[in-house]
Amino acid sequence: MGALDSKVALVTGGSRGIGAAVALRLAREGADVALTYTASEDAAKSVAEEITALGRRALVLRADQADPAAVDAAVRQVAGELGRLDILVNSAGVTVGGPFDSIDLETSDRQIDINYRGVRNAVRSAAAVMADHGRIINISTSTATGSIMFSGFAEYSATKAAVTVYSKGTARDLGGRGITVNVIQPGPIATDMNPDEGEFADLLKSRGALGRYGTAEEVAALAAFLAGPEAGYITGSTFNIDGGLAA
Numbered sequence: 001m002g003a004l005d006s007k008v009a010l011v012t013g014g015s016r017g018i019g020a021a022v023a024l025r026l027a028r029e030g031a032d033v034a035l036t037y038t039a040s041e042d043a044a045k046s047v048a049e050e051i052t053a054l055g056r057r058a059l060v061l062r063a064d065q066a067d068p069a070a071v072d073a074a075v076r077q078v079a080g081e082l083g084r085l086d087i088l089v090n091s092a093g094v095t096v097g098g099p100f101d102s103i104d105l106e107t108s109d110r111q112i113d114i115n116y117r118g119v120r121n122a123v124r125s126a127a128a129v130m131a132d133h134g135r136i137i138n139i140s141t142s143t144a145t146g147s148i149m150f151s152g153f154a155e156y157s158a159t160k161a162a163v164t165v166y167s168k169g170t171a172r173d174l175g176g177r178g179i180t181v182n183v184i185q186p187g188p189i190a191t192d193m194n195p196d197e198g199e200f201a202d203l204l205k206s207r208g209a210l211g212r213y214g215t216a217e218e219v220a221a222l223a224a225f226l227a228g229p230e231a232g233y234i235t236g237s238t239f240n241i242d243g244g245l246a247a
Contacts, residue, residue, distance in 0.1 A: 002030025003228040008082045010034045010075065012065055012122055013092030015044035017191035018139060021216035022089050022223045027051040027058075029224050031087065034059035034078040036071075038092070057082060065092040065118030066110060075125035087227045088126040090119045090138045090163075095193075100154045108155055115159035116166070123170055123181075133178035135227045139219075140164045142187040142242040150200065160185075164238055171236030180235035182226050187242020188213045209244025 009026045013019040014035025023033045024047065033051050037044035041062065048058035059081055063074040079085045096103055096111045119138050126136065140160040148157050164183050171181035188204040190196040196205075196213035205211050219241055225231055226239075240246050 002028070003224070003230075004087070005030035007031040007086040007227075008034070008078065008084050009087035009089065009227065010036070010078045010085060010122075010126070011089045011091055012036045012063075012071075012118070013038075013090075015040040015047060017091075017193060018186065018189060018216045018219050019089070019091035020047045021220040022091060023047055024050055024054075025217070025220035025224045026087065026089075026227060027054045027056040029228065030056070031227075032057035032059075032082050034061060034074075034082060036061045036063040036065070036074050036092065038062070038064050065122070066113035068117075068121045071118065071121040072125040075122065075129060079129040085126060085130050085134070087135045088122060088130070088137070089223055089227070090122050090136075092118055093139065093160075095156050097152045097156065099152055103155060111155060112159055115156070116162040119163050120166060123166075127170075127174060127179070130179060133232070134180075135231070136167075136170070136174070136179060136181040137223050137226050138163050138167050138181070138183050140167075140183050140185045140238070142185040142240045142246045167238075168236045175235060178232075180226075180231065182231075182234060182236070183238040184219060184222055184226070185238055185240045185242070185246075186214065186219050187240065187245040189216055189219060190214070191216055204245065207245055208242065209247055212243060214241060214243055 014023040015037035051058035190213040
């Protein structure tokens, strides 16, 4: 018996990186898992195959996180096809770097649409169909409320800070239904898009207390705990998982 047996989860941006690791960990804990993707269809289907190999149901949905109608349709399809929705993990996001005045407004607005408004869209839609005592977990970043070590990340960090504050507010709003809302704020995590041998890797390792990058699986372990029954009294909280980078 897994801690999440009979639960249904939706992981946005679940085709790769942290999102894929979270989707697989929730399935290992017993949940049926739906995941959304925008462009990486083959990767999303590969994750779904791993979920079904674990004996759980999987559902793959294409949904642009910046499109409220697409997000709402995806949430409702999950509830309809899998019978319910208990867990929402918002992992979809983009990173646009560069001096704040060098990023064109269209690109900047799309980053806002995906990183902040996309979370808002998913939370609104999920709350309408989610069972009481459900779980909402939003992925932010440890730089959202701490120091920003490099120039060129003002706009990105602002979108993630908005997610952190929004999560605290919705935790208040949904508390009466027993739905918890929490934030995971990863630091340097080794993924295909952020390898631990990348341009800034040595500097980031030197700034953290543990001197290494984290793994997507370590983030997924925290997400699984927050999604489970033992985290029922935790809400409106933020959890840095950054190897001491923000310490």
